[in-house]
Amino acid sequence: MSVQHRTLAAGRWFELTFMEQMANVGSEVERAIKRRQEGDTVQYQRAVERALELLELTIDDAKNRKRLREICRVREVLADYFHGKNQYGYTDKAWHDYFFAFAYAAQTQPRCQSRRRGPAGRRQ
Numbered sequence: 412m413s414v415q416h417r418t419l420a421a422g423r424w425f426e427l428t429f430m431e432q433m434a435n436v437g438s439e440v441e442r443a444i445k446r447r448q449e450g451d452t453v454q455y456q457r458a459v460e461r462a463l464e465l466l467e468l469t470i471d472d473a474k475n476r477k478r479l480r481e482i483c484r485v486r487e488v489l490a491d492y493f494h495g496k497n498q499y500g501y502t503d504k505a506w507h508d509y510f511f512a513f514a515y516a517a518q519t520q521p522r523c524q525s526r527r528r529g530p531a532g533r534r535q
Contacts, residue, residue, distance in 0.1 A: 424465075424468045424469075424472065425468075425472050425473075425474075428517065428520065429469075429472075429474065429475055429478065430513050430516040430517040430520055431517045432465070432468070432469045432472070432475075433469070433510065433513035433517075434510065434513045434514040434516075434517040434518075435465055436462050436465045436466055436469065436485075436510065436513075437506075437509075437510025437511070437513055437514055438510075438514075439458050439459075439461045439462035439465060440458075440462050440489065440506050440510055441506075441507065441510070442454075442458040442461075443455055443458035443459045443462060443493065444503045444506065444507075446458055448503075459493045459494070462489065463486065463489065463490065466482060466485060466486045466489070467486075469482055470482050470483065470486070485509075488501060489506075492506070
């Protein structure tokens with residue numbers, strides 16, 4: 412698997428909270444589902460690859476050690492859903508519901524001032 416998120420793999424990913432990391436994975440999963448529904452197999456495969464890559468980075472993040480069982484299970488079920496026989500019986504809606512919780516939490520969690528972004532993405 413080639414590295415698609417070079418800046419994230421270079422260390423920026425590890426600055427994100429667990430909720431932000433999983434919300435980003437969820438964005439790629441949503442993108443993959445949408446591309447599959449549209450019949451765009453190239454973009455679908457790329458989105459799946461990016462989602463799995465972000466899960467690998469999440470697994471490698473030391474702060475997530477206590478969550479390894481969940482993260483590894485998500486990776487297993489997600490790979491089966493997109494590349495296997497979907498033996499766990501997941502649906503597009505189930506993935507949406509799972510990752511929506513992380514997106515919501517990432518948006519509502521308190522942030523430290525040094526990490527807040529102002530207009531045009533500049534640090535405040």
